[in-house]
Amino acid sequence: MKVIKIDKNQWTQGMDNAREHYQLFGPVKIKENYCFAPLERDQQPDMTGVDTVLSPKSALFPQTEKLLTTTLDVSKQGHHIMERASADYSPRAVIGIRPFDALAIELVKLNFDTKDYRDPYWCDAHDATTFIGLAVNTPSLFDFSTSMGSGPFDEKGLDVLLVDTPAAYLAKVITEKGRAFMATAGFDQEAAPGEIQQMEDLKKAAEQAITTQVDTDNLRGKSLLDLHQAPFWEDIAFSCINCGTCTFVCPTCWCFDLQDETKGNNSTRFRNWDTCMSPLFTLHGSGHNPRGEKTQRVRQRFMHKLKYFLDKYDRGTMCVGCGRCVKSCPVNIDIREVCNVMNAYEPQK
Amino acid sequence: MESYTEQIRTLAVDLLKSGKVDVVIGYRRGTVPMATVPFMARTQKQAQELIWDSHCTLNLANYLTNRQDKIGIVAKGCDSRNIVNHIVENKIKREQLHIIGVPCKGMVNPKELQALFKDEITSFSESADTLTIASAHAEVKVEREDHLRGNCALCTHRNPVIYDDLVGELVTEPVLDDPFKDVNAIEAMDTDTKWNYFDDLLKGCIRCYACRNACPLCYCPTCFVDESNPQWVGKGQNDTDIKTFHLLRAFHCAGRCTDCGACEAACPMDIHVRAFTRKLIKDSKELFGWEAGLDISKRPPLDTFAPDDPNDFIK
Amino acid sequence: MMANLLEHMGMEKDRVQFSWISSAEATKFATVAREVAQSVEALGPNTKLVKGSD
Numbered sequence: 001m002k003v004i005k006i007d008k009n010q011w012t013q014g015m016d017n018a019r020e021h022y023q024l025f026g027p028v029k030i031k032e033n034y035c036f037a038p039l040e041r042d043q044q045p046d047m048t049g050v051d052t053v054l055s056p057k058s059a060l061f062p063q064t065e066k067l068l069t070t071t072l073d074v075s076k077q078g079h080h081i082m083e084r085a086s087a088d089y090s091p092r093a094v095i096g097i098r099p100f101d102a103l104a105i106e107l108v109k110l111n112f113d114t115k116d117y118r119d120p121y122w123c124d125a126h127d128a129t130t131f132i133g134l135a136v137n138t139p140s141l142f143d144f145s146t147s148m149g150s151g152p153f154d155e156k157g158l159d160v161l162l163v164d165t166p167a168a169y170l171a172k173v174i175t176e177k178g179r180a181f182m183a184t185a186g187f188d189q190e191a192a193p194g195e196i197q198q199m200e201d202l203k204k205a206a207e208q209a210i211t212t213q214v215d216t217d218n219l220r221g222k223s224l225l226d227l228h229q230a231p232f233w234e235d236i237a238f239s240c241i242n243c244g245t246c247t248f249v250c251p252t253c254w255c256f257d258l259q260d261e262t263k264g265n266n267s268t269r270f271r272n273w274d275t276c277m278s279p280l281f282t283l284h285g286s287g288h289n290p291r292g293e294k295t296q297r298v299r300q301r302f303m304h305k306l307k308y309f310l311d312k313y314d315r316g317t318m319c320v321g322c323g324r325c326v327k328s329c330p331v332n333i334d335i336r337e338v339c340n341v342m343n344a345y346e347p348q349k
Numbered sequence: 350m351e352s353y354t355e356q357i358r359t360l361a362v363d364l365l366k367s368g369k370v371d372v373v374i375g376y377r378r379g380t381v382p383m384a385t386v387p388f389m390a391r392t393q394k395q396a397q398e399l400i401w402d403s404h405c406t407l408n409l410a411n412y413l414t415n416r417q418d419k420i421g422i423v424a425k426g427c428d429s430r431n432i433v434n435h436i437v438e439n440k441i442k443r444e445q446l447h448i449i450g451v452p453c454k455g456m457v458n459p460k461e462l463q464a465l466f467k468d469e470i471t472s473f474s475e476s477a478d479t480l481t482i483a484s485a486h487a488e489v490k491v492e493r494e495d496h497l498r499g500n501c502a503l504c505t506h507r508n509p510v511i512y513d514d515l516v517g518e519l520v521t522e523p524v525l526d527d528p529f530k531d532v533n534a535i536e537a538m539d540t541d542t543k544w545n546y547f548d549d550l551l552k553g554c555i556r557c558y559a560c561r562n563a564c565p566l567c568y569c570p571t572c573f574v575d576e577s578n579p580q581w582v583g584k585g586q587n588d589t590d591i592k593t594f595h596l597l598r599a600f601h602c603a604g605r606c607t608d609c610g611a612c613e614a615a616c617p618m619d620i621h622v623r624a625f626t627r628k629l630i631k632d633s634k635e636l637f638g639w640e641a642g643l644d645i646s647k648r649p650p651l652d653t654f655a656p657d658d659p660n661d662f663i664k
Numbered sequence: 665m666m667a668n669l670l671e672h673m674g675m676e677k678d679r680v681q682f683s684w685i686s687s688a689e690a691t692k693f694a695t696v697a698r699e700v701a702q703s704v705e706a707l708g709p710n711t712k713l714v715k716g717s718d
């Protein structure tokens with residue numbers, strides 16, 4: 001695996017070279033907060049703002065996405081027949097994605113790209129995307145990625161991993177996609193052995209800086225029904241106000257809702273992010289709601305992340321330890337605590 | 350304010366022990382600095398987890414809706430006003446409640462405190478009116494009064510308006526020279542500037558509805574944005590739909606909003622949603638001489654008719 | 665208060681008008697309708713709180 005050294009004074013030129021062939025997504029400041037967004041031609045990714053409130057999942061899975069369109073004008077050919085909406089799937093690159101967010105995309109792929117079905121919108125976007133990650137040198141207080149199968153320098157799901165040093169980015173090229181991006185950007189100076197050692201040292205320091213340890217080792221062995229019927233959910237759910245913040249900021253929450261909108265003769269089918277915290281999420285046409293109570297919904301979210309997913313795919317938990325939900329929750333419901341409670345739970349016989 | 354913690358615990362334990370209440374709703378410490386969790390103590394042991402500090406920002410009246418049991422509840426000025434609203438709107442009965450009133454010195458704005466630092470805040474403590482905040486590289490001492498949340502800085506009802514027990518001494522209510530300076534500033538703008546101001550204000554809204562759900566006034570079984578037949582508003586990230594949501598959410602609070610700030614405290618995107626409700630608070634005051642949640646014997650102005658209601662707007 | 669809030673948000677004042685007209689007041693109805701139409705025409709087509717086609 002090749003490591004390339006990118007002098008910081010060449011970075012901007014490299015980004016400008018890259019955007020000749022790639023549409024760039026990167027962190028930008030919107031009012032007081034940062035978020036990942038498509039970069040304008042004259043806009044540089046703000047590498048000081050990569051720890052965004054929302055995850056970069058929207059680069060592949062926009063909050064509102066046009067899926068199908070049709071016309072209701074009977075004089076037009078193909079009227080009333082929905083066709084896939086046109087979208088741009090030319091090469092794109094996400095600059096500055098954190099390792100836990102890249103792992104999240106790998107996990108989301110398990111849902112959108114299966115043996116039986118391939119979500120064309122997500123998969124086409126995924127195929128078109130190169131992920132240029134940025135390692136976490138100083139992990140946040142909220143970061144518990146090392147407990148959840150990721151880590152500050154984890155490479156899963158990334159094409160390139162950048163490591164920030166004072167004068168340069170050291171770029172570990174992981175995949176062919178990554179190599180192609182680096183070539184387009186014009187980054188080709190190989191790093192010296194000392195610099196590779198520096199990378200390893202930073203990695204070790206960052207991993208040690210994460211002090212939050214969350215236990216997941218027993219989750220797999222626990223009975224699903226025991227956990228489902230456990231008495232602690234009522235207390236965990238009490239403070240929850242059932243907003244959708246945790247699910248919207250989460251890099252692995254993939255659920256969506258379909259909506260049709262018609263104006264004049266133009267009809268469009270969209271998908272919008274949905275949230276299992278809303279009672280509407282499971283409301284049946286009959287009026288019955290299997291998750292009509294708040295506690296059932298809160299339980300669903302944690303059970304999906306930490307148990308159902310684990311049982312179904314055997315790829316670890318569906319939580320990557322980014323800490324966003326802990327940080328954004330208006331009532332400080334902490335998935336780390338919930339995970340430990342679930343992991344330690346023994347039903348009363 | 351931390352001395353309140355002991356008193357709250359003592360009162361809560363007594364209430365639970367004597368069987369006067371089934372549960373006590375208050376706050377417990379969060380898992381990260383500058384966070385509290387709304388918390389329901391069922392046992393005397395759990396009551397020892399109750400706390401009081403400068404981060405008790407969510408409005409606890411939110412947790413009373415349609416409860417059937419007997420409840421002890423910790424209430425600062427705004428919570429108590431929303432408890433009054435709840436009683437007036439038949440969401441809870443006065444007889445069910447034992448209100449532990451807490452005279453409030455204002456809650457702080459954690460985002461503003463974080464902005465004082467280059468790196469993440471790792472610890473927070475307070476004594477009297479001084480806050481001590483630290484990160485890995487710095488420590489800062491500031492006065493609480495200088496870093497209050499926007500609504501707390503404008504609050505003139507810090508003392509609970511209704512209570513059965515009082516923690517500490519009543520505080521002096523501030524008198525503001527110009528309580529609606531913020532609203533007046535928007536009113537002074539021309540039409541298009543106003544429009545653009547609110548356009549910009551709502552940038553970043555992700556429609557998570559935390560503002561709505563944190564609001565103790567929002568207890569409808571199905572919110573208008575969630576209705577699908579008829580569907581009042583589109584559900585996607587369309588600017589018009591987003592603005593429509595915020596406009597109507599605010600208007601549903603007309604004459605009822607106590608400016609408790611729970612909406613803004615809950616917003617993950619730091620949107621100043623009170624810009625809408627503040628106008629309604631000003632109009633309630635000017636048109637009806639009304640402040641919400643002060644009296645359990647009076648219904649809010651848009652809920653009643655009086656012959657002298659202002660009607661200049663009718664041509 | 666609704667009209668005030670709309671105006672506060674940047675809707676033109678004359679777009680939202682309220683009148684009280686009895687079913688017996690045909691002349692008043694016609695006059696008011698004309699006045700409303702005139703004042704709204706003077707403002708031009710409304711673009712605010714109007715949803716585009718996508």
